[in-house]
Amino acid sequence: MRKSTVILLICLLTILSGCSWLPGLFPGRKEQLPALPDDHQDSANALPEREVVIYYCGDEGAIPGSKHILRQHHDKLSFVTGFWYQIDRSDPTRLIPMWNSPEEEIKDTVRMAHDHGVKVEALFHNLLYGSSAISEQVVTHLLTDRRLSEQLAHNLVELAKRMEFDGINIDIEFVPPSMRHQFTAFVGTISRALRRENIRVSLSVPAKTGDDPWNGWSGGYDYAALGALVDRLMLMTYDEHGWASETDGPIASAGWVERVVQHAVREVPADKLILGIPAYGFRWTSGQKNPVYLDYVTAMGPVWRGEAVLRWDNEAQVPMYRYGGADGALHRVWFENASSSSWKLDIMQRYGLRGFALWRAGMEDPDFWRLVGQKMKAERDRNHK
Structure with a gap:
């Protein structure tokens, strides 16, 4: 073979090996991901x-x-926020334990956390009824009668005392924009009752980059008014692309997260804000409407098996890949790892937020916790019981 032909083939292979649009050409090859900070700390x-x-x-x-x-x-x-209670759709003043968890099992978790100096708050929500329409019906019912809010507040105080919870997290989603003021009043009722008993109140809210009171997803949440009523406002800075997205994309791109934070700090003091960090990913498949929820290990499976090439999206600052399935379908996977989380934690630090909340623990890249140890210490209450 002529020397010029060999050189031409080498150049062609070099170009192709760098193409992000050829996902299966070099299975098992990984692109160089951003490095994590090294383990050395001066102090x-x-x-x-x-x-x-x-x-x-x-x-x-x-x-x-x-x-x-x-x-x-x-x-x-610092805190464990237990995803433990669902509002009863037939009686919104009543809370049903998730996964039929017995009280003693929840108490064991509380004791374990307290033994290690970690505080615990219980989350209650209006989710997982089978459809978002039911979730909206539940919150609408709850917000239309102030007596229901007052009874629920009383029940939450009793629950927190009985279970020795340090706090309560309100995770009410699908609030209709038309009920924005009623929702603020509801949070005020719950918060006042709990804080009178020295029980912390946090509120999880949808992420938004600006305040559009008539936005169907986030319009019902007045950041400024709600932030004044609670101890912590927990920004759900994830699902930029997610359950409801027919097109694939990042779960939480760095630019989008920063725009959400920029809006939030204009509305709420930074030391009340908790940044949501996603630990998961989604797989979109051609011919299927909704994506599949993935933990880190499952998301990395095709890469580890040599079926796909791991990519790094330099705009979103997240990992992703695409590959063809045995059935001929195209799979597109976007997820989070320690490198992408590092960008988000830097945003949290840069804007002086109080901290972060990981949704959900157990799904993350194991390297995430090494990263946390390199970037911060957990804030602890020295007067913890």
């Missing part, structure tokens, strides 16, 4: 203190639960 005392929160869940089939994260990384945690 542990130089690390900033931040509130480190995990959303704590039980096992859900193939989706791992959170108990092992509390056991292994309690020294890096």
Whole structure:
């Protein structure tokens, strides 16, 4: 073969090996991802203190639960937010334990956390009824009668005392924009009742880059008014592309997260804000309407098996890949790893937010906790019981 032909072939292969649009050409090859900070720290005392929160869940089939994260990384945690209670759709003053968890099982988690100096708040929500329409019906029912709010507030105080919760997290979603003021009043009723008893109140809110009171997803949430009523406002800075997205894309691109934070700090003091960090991903498949929810290990499976090439999206600052399935379908996977989380934690630090909350613990890249230890210390209450 002539020398010029060999050189031409080498150049062609070099060009093709760098093409991000040829996902299966070099299976098993990984692009160079951004490096994490090294393990060396000049002084542990130089690390900033931040509130480190995990959303704590039980096992859900193939989706791992959170108990092992509390056991292994309690020294890096400030708060556990237990995804434990669903509003009863037939009686919105009543709370139903998730996964039919017995009280003693929840109490065991509370004791484990407290033994390690980690505080616990219980989350209640209006989700997982089978459709978003039912979720909206539940919140509409709750907001139309002030007596229901007052009774629920009373029940929450009793629950927190009985279970020794340090706080309550309100995760009410699908609030109709037309009920924006009623929702603010509802949060005020709940918050006043709990805070009178020295029970912390946090509120999880949809992410938004500006305040459009008639936006169908986020219009019902007045950041400024709500932030004044609670101890912490927890920004759900994820699902930029997610369950409802027919097109694939990043779960939380760095630019979008920063725009959400920029809006939030204009409305609420930064030391009340908690940044949501996603630990998961989605797989979109051609011919299917909705994506599949993935933890980190499942998301990395095709890469580890040599079926796909891991890419890094330099605009979104997240990992992703595409590959063809055995059935001929095209799979597109976007997810989060420690490198993408590093960008988000830097945004949290840069804007002086109080801390972050990981949704959901157990789904994350194991390297995430090494990253947290390199960037911050968990804020702890020295007067913790």
